[in-house]
Amino acid sequence: MRLQLRPPLGRLAAFAGAAFCVSALLVAPARATQDAAARLTLFREPSSANAGISVVHPQLDLGTTLGPDFHLAAGYEVDIVSGATPSVYRVDAVSTATKFSDTRHQVHGALAYQRPTSAWSFGYSYGWESDYRSSAVTGTTTSDLLDHNFTVGLSYTHNFDRVCDANNSNIGDQPLDLKPLTLSAHCFGGEADVTTHKLAIDTFQPSLSWTATPKLLLQLGSTIQILDGFQSNPYRRVLVGMQSRTPQERLPQFRQRYAVFARAVYALPAVRASGLFMARLYEDTWAVQAATGEVVLNKYFGPGLLATVRGRYHVQSGASFYRDARGYLELGPGGQYWTGDRELSPMSNYLTGGKLAFIRHPGQERSSWYVDMELDAKYELLIYHLDSPDAPNADRARAHIVQGAFSLRF
Amino acid sequence: MSISKVVPILAVACALLGGCSTARWTVKPHQRELLADRIMQPDGNAQETAADDHVLSNREGAIGGSGTSGGGCGCN
Numbered sequence: 056m057r058l059q060l061r062p063p064l065g066r067l068a069a070f071a072g073a074a075f076c077v078s079a080l081l082v083a084p085a086r087a088t089q090d091a092a093a094r095l096t097l098f099r100e101p102s103s104a105n106a107g108i109s110v111v112h113p114q115l116d117l118g119t120t121l122g123p124d125f126h127l128a129a130g131y132e133v134d135i136v137s138g139a140t141p142s143v144y145r146v147d148a149v150s151t152a153t154k155f156s157d158t159r160h161q162v163h164g165a166l167a168y169q170r171p172t173s174a175w176s177f178g179y180s181y182g183w184e185s186d187y188r189s190s191a192v193t194g195t196t197t198s199d200l201l202d203h204n205f206t207v208g209l210s211y212t213h214n215f216d217r218v219c220d221a222n223n224s225n226i227g228d229q230p231l232d233l234k235p236l237t238l239s240a241h242c243f244g245g246e247a248d249v250t251t252h253k254l255a256i257d258t259f260q261p262s263l264s265w266t267a268t269p270k271l272l273l274q275l276g277s278t279i280q281i282l283d284g285f286q287s288n289p290y291r292r293v294l295v296g297m298q299s300r301t302p303q304e305r306l307p308q309f310r311q312r313y314a315v316f317a318r319a320v321y322a323l324p325a326v327r328a329s330g331l332f333m334a335r336l337y338e339d340t341w342a343v344q345a346a347t348g349e350v351v352l353n354k355y356f357g358p359g360l361l362a363t364v365r366g367r368y369h370v371q372s373g374a375s376f377y378r379d380a381r382g383y384l385e386l387g388p389g390g391q392y393w394t395g396d397r398e399l400s401p402m403s404n405y406l407t408g409g410k411l412a413f414i415r416h417p418g419q420e421r422s423s424w425y426v427d428m429e430l431d432a433k434y435e436l437l438i439y440h441l442d443s444p445d446a447p448n449a450d451r452a453r454a455h456i457v458q459g460a461f462s463l464r465f
Numbered sequence: 466m467s468i469s470k471v472v473p474i475l476a477v478a479c480a481l482l483g484g485c486s487t488a489r490w491t492v493k494p495h496q497r498e499l500l501a502d503r504i505m506q507p508d509g510n511a512q513e514t515a516a517d518d519h520v521l522s523n524r525e526g527a528i529g530g531s532g533t534s535g536g537g538c539g540c541n
Contacts, residue, residue, distance in 0.1 A: 092512050098520060112519070116512050130512075133515045202493045260529070269496040278529025314529030318507050322499040329504040334491060337527035345527035353504035361504070373528050405520075431513075437524070457522060460513065 073078075087120045092462035100454040105152040105452040108138035126167040128178075134159040138229040138237075142235075143301050145294035146380045146445050167194070172199040185239035186219040186289065191256075206264040209277075214256035219243060220289040221303070222250045230391060233303035236289035254284030270322040276302065280312040289328055293395050294380065296387040305392050309405025312339040328354035337371070343399065345371035359411040365435065369405040377401075397439075397447040408435025408456070425465040433458040 098110035116130035136229035137156040141148035165178030174195045182189040195210040219242030226232040238241075241249045262276030290306040316335040323329060330352050338343040349367040356362060376392040379398050417423030437454040441447075491499070503509045507530060516530055 078534045094512055094516060096516050096520070110514065112514060114512055200513040202491050203494075239500075266497075266500060267509060269492050270499055272500060272507070274507060276529075282530060312528055314527060316530040320507055322502070322503050322505055324499055329502070333530060335527070337529065339526075343526040345525070347527060347530060349530075355504075369525055369527070374491075374526070398524065404525070454524075458513075458516065462512075 057393040058255070066437075072213030087122075088463045088464060089120075090116075090118045090462065091459065094431075094458065094460040095307035097457045099457075100451045102139070103154075103452070104450045105139040105153065109137070111124045111135040116433075124168055124170065126169065127164075128167070131160050131162040131164070132263075134184075141395075142260070143292045143294055143445060144304075144380055144383075145301075148380060148395075152371065157184055157186075159187070161189075172203070173197065174176075186236065188210070188217040188243065190215045196246060203460055204266045208260075208262040208264070210258075210260040212258040214255070214258075216254040216256065216284070217243075218252045218254055218285045219287065220252055220285065221248055223303075230305055231300050231302045235292050235304060245357065254282065254286065257281045270324070272320040274316075274318040276315040276316050277394045277396075278316075279313070279436060282310040282312070284308065286310065287394075288396065289396050293383055293393045295383050295393055297384065302393070303392050304396070305391055306444045307341065310339055310341055313337070313389065327353065328352065341399070343371055343373065357415075359414045361414060363410040363412070363433075364412075365406070365408055366400045367406040368403070369406075371401065373401040374399040379443040380447075381443075382401060382445075395447045397441070400446050401442045402446070403440045405438045405440075406435055408433065410434075425463060429461070431458065431460040431462075432461075 086147075088460060090298055092403050094114040096110075096114075097109070098112065098291070101107040112132065112134050114130065114132040116128065118126060119127040121459035129416045135156075135158050137154075139152040139154050139162040141152045143151065145151075159182060161180055163178060163180035165176050167174060167176035174198070176194070176308050178193040178195075180189070180191045180193075182191075191212055193210065193212040195208070197208040199206050217296070218241060219236060221234045221236040224235050226234075236249065240348045243251065257280065259279045260276065262274060262447075264272060264274045267273050285308075287302065287304040292301040293304055295299050314335055314337040316333060318331065318333045320331045330350065333347075333349040333351075335345075335347040337343070337347070347369045350364070350365075352364045354362050374394065376389045377394055378386065378389055380395075382389075383393060410431060413430045414427065415429070416427045417425065433456075435456040435458075437456065439448075439452055439454075443449070499505060508514045513533055522528055
């Protein structure tokens, strides 16, 4: 992926939308409540053989109330990705890793309408990078039932995404001849050597929350996602068979993904703490099955310090067409698809870490220009366990995630 | 058990839980002090949840589990 600096019309429209949202925030009534939150995430996945992967991810979100019932929000975030990755997925691929860098931008805005027992919100986001464009619309509704003891929620998102790819229109029905995209410089510019594929994503997320007792909140939910379009990494190649063929990664056009989860939050008022427990099951039409469990413990220390500890475990099977690099070399593809994506391999990971939040509320007895402010510092360690030394990214066994954030409500 | 079988079971369980909830079982407004605290909100910080989901969804084959924003203690 290469950085490209060219402003397409979609990006100008996104800037116009962001400017509108910011203008609305600035002209909001003086008695409205405003909120601002800035966050910086640093992700570092070191490699035993090359430069590994680094991601810098700043986020800025602004919001304001508009009268008693409406809330307007806008935000901007960036992913600055750099590092080294093999261009061909094969045995001992790490020794052939090449450097790359890319930047993804995203702007988003949302308008929410809230009544005493229900709420609706509508949002739009636009993301762009040198080889990918993403537009998404989201609608969310929640409704409280039975004296606020149950909350039913439903969220729906539709993505209109576009992916740049090498023009492979001349290969006919010979997928082993698929050429990868080598440069993004011509993407979305109408050049003949590249083409644009569509990817439509529909995501439904129903949920039901139950206030079971004054100390216990339970939640059940589901995620259903349907993807239709080009889902391969256009740059990635896979060494398939003993004839040294290295076609572009090839994934099915359709994917349906299903997840169910349950969460419980329990209060421990005697020690000013709470515990959150989450379990999730996942399955999709590419035969990936997964189970995830998570525990989060929160505890206050004094009037303004909140400590959080988090532990998480995830285990999954591989996609039906996945093989490790040696398997693709010696056995060839498992059907008409091949991949070098770690996400589609059998694996597990552990995540553990913690956060300190410094919270400041002015006392009710004196007036202040702000309602509350918060400063966060967070560190988490993600450890991967792959099932083969020839699995994708086997040289990157762990990742460090560092986060700092500041938020203010006034 | 596949998820396509789990979903209907969960739906029935939710319906039964809803049908069984009587006034005797409900939590009154004056009992919600603990539930209103930020540490009782599963997705209390939307920006942090989005950042965490962004990191993990790009490194795992699974999605979901972070709920629908807005659900919670009914403290509005």
